[in-house]
Amino acid sequence: MKKYFYIVIWILLLIFIGTVGYLCFSPNLPINLPADNHQISHIIIGKALVAYVPFQEIDQLGFWLNILMAVPLGIIIAVITKYQWKLKLLTLIGIVFGCLIELTQFILDNLLLAHRWVDINDVIANSLGFIIGYSLIKLINAKLFSK
Secondary structure, three states: OHHHHHHHHHHHHHHHHHHHHHHHHOOOOOOOOOOOOOOOOEEEEOOEEEEOOOOOOOOOHHHHHHHHHHHHHHHHHHHHOOOOOOHHHHHHHHHHHHHHHHHHHHHHHHOOOOOOEEEHHHHHHHHHHHHHHHHHHHHHHHHHHOO
């Protein structure tokens, strides 16, 4: 039974990767977000728009959706691994996850294959989502199996 559980988890990981790939790397954002009401501070590097001011978009729906998008990865990692990771390592993994997405968007923008923002706020939100997902499962496990 345990073998099938891990097969399902790995299938869910592949579905997650495909979904994130579609959401983050399609030429245009596949969902319509409400227009924000303020100018985002950015620079242009090559052909990519780069938002560099942290927490500038914390009041925008996109910031919160980026948190939500990364929660499943934290959950999957918590289920796959038995090791209790420290907050520093979780934060580092979340940052690497967010940076990989933004780096890929940067490259696609400069190759003119997509028109997306490269955004430090997305890295922050993805890190928070990863930590929340991982912590949520560890908390649930502690509550269920502490008796």
